[in-house]
Amino acid sequence: MLICVLASKLNNLKTVKAMENFHFHKELIAACGMSCGVCIAYLREKNPCPGCRKRTEDKPKYCITCRIANCEHLEKTESKFCFDCTRFPCQRIKQLDARYRKNYRTSLIENLRQIQSNGIETFLQLETIKQTCPFCQKTLSVHRNFCLHCKEMVNVTE
Numbered sequence: 001m002l003i004c005v006l007a008s009k010l011n012n013l014k015t016v017k018a019m020e021n022f023h024f025h026k027e028l029i030a031a032c033g034m035s036c037g038v039c040i041a042y043l044r045e046k047n048p049c050p051g052c053r054k055r056t057e058d059k060p061k062y063c064i065t066c067r068i069a070n071c072e073h074l075e076k077t078e079s080k081f082c083f084d085c086t087r088f089p090c091q092r093i094k095q096l097d098a099r100y101r102k103n104y105r106t107s108l109i110e111n112l113r114q115i116q117s118n119g120i121e122t123f124l125q126l127e128t129i130k131q132t133c134p135f136c137q138k139t140l141s142v143h144r145n146f147c148l149h150c151k152e153m154v155n156v157t158e
């Protein structure tokens with residue numbers, strides 16, 4: 001239902017404006033379904049994290065040592081997304097998903113299922129719409145319930 005509502009917005013003017021701010025790309029979607037482009041660590045001005053797919057040391061330790069990003073089974077998948085794994089959704093993914101649903105109104109498993117069903121390009125377009133502030137058109141953070149730029153309260157899941 002949410003996908004249909006969001007997809008219908010693809011044609012309106014506001015969406016066109018949002019697409020101009022587009023900065024999501026495939027490399028910003030982690031194997032677990034996390035959209036690093038809306039992570040507060042990626043969006044911060046000082047020492048921003050380059051995202052999960054960049055295997056560098058300039059990111060928080062919990063992401064460098066992440067058991068999902070470093071999972072041995074991930075290497076065996078063709079897409080390098082967890083949905084391609086025979087163990088999906090494994091306990092690690094379920095726990096992370098539960099934490100994100102509880103704290104950040106986002107389901108990483110749902111993100112993965114959308115990518116699996118509709119393809120990464122459609123997911124990136126919908127993610128851009130979903131994560132664009134309706135007040136100032138800048139990118140929202142999944143980790144905050146207000147816009148980092150204009151400070152308006154937002155709820156990205158509704």
Ligand code: SF4
Nearest residue numbers: 036039049051052063
């Ligand atoms: S801190 Fe983790 S989730 Fe956030 S952008 Fe970096 S790798 Fe992605």
Ligand code: SF4
Nearest residue numbers: 071073074082085090
């Ligand atoms: S679903 Fe679980 S076991 Fe499979 S690649 Fe992802 S983290 Fe590893």
Ligand SMILES: [Zn+2]
Nearest residue numbers: 133136147150
């Ligand atoms: Zn805003």
